[in-house]
Amino acid sequence: MKKCEVCEVNFWWDDDVVIVDDALYHKGCVQIYPTGCFAMLDGEPLGEVENGEGDCAYDILDDGEYEEDAE
Numbered sequence: 001m002k003k004c005e006v007c008e009v010n011f012w013w014d015d016d017v018v019i020v021d022d023a024l025y026h027k028g029c030v031q032i033y034p035t036g037c038f039a040m041l042d043g044e045p046l047g048e049v050e051n052g053e054g055d056c057a058y059d060i061l062d063d064g065e066y067e068e069d070a071e
């Protein structure tokens with residue numbers, strides 16, 4: 001399982017995920033600044049987002065690295 005560096009919750013398959021310096025975060029756990037897509041965390045610059053405005057977890061993680069619905 002891969003989890004968000006901020007909230008340490010495993011990603012769900014349809015979570016919006018941003019990649020910053022090879023670390024993965026929920027899009028909602030960091031503040032995204034559209035100018036160059038720079039991510040901030042609690043006012044501290046985290047780094048440039050490598051995948052624009054974020055991708056769905058299932059697009060960038062492998063099977064088994066995110067939570068899936070049981071059905």
Ligand SMILES: [Zn+2]
Nearest residue numbers: 004007026029
């Ligand atoms: Zn998170």
